[in-house]
Amino acid sequence: MTPDMIYGLTGIAVFAIGLAGALCAQDRLRRLLALKLCSMGAGFLLVVAAWRVPPDAPDPVPHALVITGIVVVVSATAVALALIRRLQSLETRDDD
Amino acid sequence: MTTDPMTFALFLPLFGAMAVFLLPRASVAIGLASVAATCGAVLFLARDVLAKGEVMTALGGWEAPLGIALRADGLSVTMLSMTCAVGLLVSLGALDSFKGTGQMRTRQYFWPLWLLLLTGMNGVYLGTDIFNLYVMIEVIALAAVGLTVLSGTRAALRAGLEYMYASILGALLFLLGVGFVYLHVGRLDLAGLIEAEPSGALSAALALMVVGLMLKTALFPLHFWLPAAHANATAPASALLSGLVVKAALYIFLRLTMYMPLLDEIMVTSMGVLGACAVLWGGVQALRAERLKLLVAWSTVVQIGLIFIAFAHAGPPGLHESWKVAALLILAHGVAKAAMFMAAGRIRAELGHDIIRDLDRAPVRPTLAQFTFALAAISIIGLPPSLGFIGKWSLLEGAMSSGYWHWVVVTMIGTLLSVAYFSRVFAGFLRFDRMRNPVAEHQGWALADLPPLTLALAAIGLGLVAAPVLSFIELGYPFGAAP
Numbered sequence: 298m299t300p301d302m303i304y305g306l307t308g309i310a311v312f313a314i315g316l317a318g319a320l321c322a323q324d325r326l327r328r329l330l331a332l333k334l335c336s337m338g339a340g341f342l343l344v345v346a347a348w349r350v351p352p353d354a355p356d357p358v359p360h361a362l363v364i365t366g367i368v369v370v371v372s373a374t375a376v377a378l379a380l381i382r383r384l385q386s387l388e389t390r391d392d393d
Numbered sequence: 394m395t396t397d398p399m400t401f402a403l404f405l406p407l408f409g410a411m412a413v414f415l416l417p418r419a420s421v422a423i424g425l426a427s428v429a430a431t432c433g434a435v436l437f438l439a440r441d442v443l444a445k446g447e448v449m450t451a452l453g454g455w456e457a458p459l460g461i462a463l464r465a466d467g468l469s470v471t472m473l474s475m476t477c478a479v480g481l482l483v484s485l486g487a488l489d490s491f492k493g494t495g496q497m498r499t500r501q502y503f504w505p506l507w508l509l510l511l512t513g514m515n516g517v518y519l520g521t522d523i524f525n526l527y528v529m530i531e532v533i534a535l536a537a538v539g540l541t542v543l544s545g546t547r548a549a550l551r552a553g554l555e556y557m558y559a560s561i562l563g564a565l566l567f568l569l570g571v572g573f574v575y576l577h578v579g580r581l582d583l584a585g586l587i588e589a590e591p592s593g594a595l596s597a598a599l600a601l602m603v604v605g606l607m608l609k610t611a612l613f614p615l616h617f618w619l620p621a622a623h624a625n626a627t628a629p630a631s632a633l634l635s636g637l638v639v640k641a642a643l644y645i646f647l648r649l650t651m652y653m654p655l656l657d658e659i660m661v662t663s664m665g666v667l668g669a670c671a672v673l674w675g676g677v678q679a680l681r682a683e684r685l686k687l688l689v690a691w692s693t694v695v696q697i698g699l700i701f702i703a704f705a706h707a708g709p710p711g712l713h714e715s716w717k718v719a720a721l722l723i724l725a726h727g728v729a730k731a732a733m734f735m736a737a738g739r740i741r742a743e744l745g746h747d748i749i750r751d752l753d754r755a756p757v758r759p760t761l762a763q764f765t766f767a768l769a770a771i772s773i774i775g776l777p778p779s780l781g782f783i784g785k786w787s788l789l790e791g792a793m794s795s796g797y798w799h800w801v802v803v804t805m806i807g808t809l810l811s812v813a814y815f816s817r818v819f820a821g822f823l824r825f826d827r828m829r830n831p832v833a834e835h836q837g838w839a840l841a842d843l844p845p846l847t848l849a850l851a852a853i854g855l856g857l858v859a860a861p862v863l864s865f866i867e868l869g870y871p872f873g874a875a876p
Contacts, residue, residue: 305576312569319562328558335565342572359575362524366568369531370561376535377557380542384550391547 305345312338325381329374336370397450398441399463401434402473402515410508417501421488424504428484431511432477435470442470447869449521462582463519466869468720471862472518472644475724476637478851479731480511482844483636486735487629489841490742499543499627506543507633510536517641522582523571523602526645527564530609534560537638540630541622552621559608559618563642566605573598583652596655603649609642612664612701613671616694620678623690628738631686635693636731640723643700647716650704658709665705669803671698676810680817685737685747688814689730692773696726699807703788707795718787720866721859725772725780725852732848733769736762739842752821756830761838761846763822768849770815772856775808780852783859 315338318331340363347359409427413420441448447466456462465473484507491500513532520526538560542553575581577598578589589595604615611619623635650656675694682688703719704712739762741747744755772779775786785804792800825832855862 312565316562319558325554332558332561332565335562336568339565339569339572342569343575346572346576356579358581359572362571362575365524365528369528369564373531373535373557373561373564376538377554377561380538380550380554380557384547384554387547387550 308341563608570602668701672807722784735845753824772852
């Protein structure tokens with residue numbers, strides 16, 4: 298088993314755990330965190346795509362993609378968190 | 394090149410979005426000007442494509458695979474024109490929907506979100522590599538969720554959050570597929586993918602991307618987020634979401650299947666089966682819907698299903714023809730559904746509610762909005778001479794000639810269902826015997842009815858020029874004109 302296989306399978310496993318959470322979790326925050334886990338898994342896989350047997354230098358393209366992906370996911374998470382907070386405050390206000 | 398229309402189509406709405414965000418007082422003027430200017434850029438692009446078949450440009454002079462290339466052909470310009478033209482008319486309609494001081498906040502946020510959405514969609518239609526497509530669908534998702542929750546009600550926020558989850562998950566599945574593709578091919582540009590050796594891993598990558606796109610475009614059974622999101626948004630936002638946003642994912646799907654011809658009989662058939670389920674389930678749900686906007690939203694689920702049936706109607710050997718039928722139905726639905734959602738919004742604004750059961754009790758009859766709704770319904774049901782009819786007719790003809798009779802049956806049942814659920818609305822429009830009060834003075838129309846009416850007339854009128862539209866869609870088809 299080569300290192301890239303191990304990392305690749307880990308990435309897929311992490312994605313699968315996140316997917317299960319995103320589909321099954323009830324709590325809003327939990328579902329968001331599960332989606333974050335999915336993004337980690339996908340990022341992992343991209344990093345593996347960059348790996349080359351040393352002494353070859355790793356491929357920089359997937360690294361650039363992962364960084365872009367992180368930026369995208371951060372902004373998506375921020376929007377989702379803002380929505381959750383707003384919803385939370387609307388719901389508690391109505392309960393009073 | 395700095396005078397390239399593709400660059401303008403991408404950056405005009407982006408800079409417009411920034412400008413309206415910085416200068417909220419001038420939002421209407423800047424917003425309308427940006428959309429109109431983008432329409433102009435698309436017109437120039439259409440002229441170029443008409444002359445050359447396909448146009449390519451490398452942003453900043455960096456060629457692919459290192460830089461980002463933009464490419465336009467008949468299909469992408471068709472999608473761009475639909476987006477800009479529908480977008481411009483919806484923008485004009487939004488002027489009326491968001492007027493008044495009470496809507497100040499809504500107006501202030503509508504324009505930047507809508508321009509950002511336009512940027513994302515133009516980026517998808519011009520993009521040439523799958524990672525950029527991923528980034529653009531995320532841009533679209535963020536702007537679309539913003540538009541969904543624009544009204545700020547609890548129902549809209551709930552629906553928007555559900556939409557957000559579905560969108561993120563869809564995009565991540567797509568990203569995972571992109572990762573697999575890079576792992577196996579080492580390239581991300583579409584032109585590179587077509588040279589790739591077909592393999593099981595590549596098929597798996599395509600399957601992941603397709604599932605992600607199905608989630609984004611709301612194909613049954615991944616449609617769960619759509620009805621609530623589209624029914625609870627404000628009218629212009631619903632028109633944009635239902636008419637345009639779901640089409641971006643459909644377009645990527647069509648492109649991927651062109652450049653990754655890996656679909657076998659089972660995959661194509663199962664897409665058609667899912668489409669058939671969407672047509673039947675969505676039809677039944679539309680029959681049961683209590684509110685007008687919810688009915689229209691379920692009809693979007695039905696139409697997405699129909700587009701997938703159109704894609705699958707001739708099996709894998711017919712894919713080089715059937716994508717055109719799917720594109721025609723995408724165009725027909727985009728125009729008609731935007732008109733229909735805006736008309737539904739107008740009816741709701743005049744009546745004060747949109748409960749279908751009580752439509753016939755209303756003493757106010759916004760006649761022109763009702764007429765617009767009916768015209769849009771004609772195209773969505775698929776009655777001649779509308780564009781929807783041409784699309785459905787080509788579907789049925791193709792399915793018959795290739796011997797796939799089951800698609801004919803499903804399409805006919807879907808058509809009957811759509812006649813049935815739209816008849817519920819028409820009955821409400823035309824019955825006067827259940828009214829308790831005499832019909833009020835205001836019978837007619839307002840200036841705000843004109844944009845949806847124009848769109849509905851376009852949906853009917855485009856059917857008359859379907860042949861030139863179809864030959865335009867084919868321009869620059871990467872595999873040459875189909876035999």
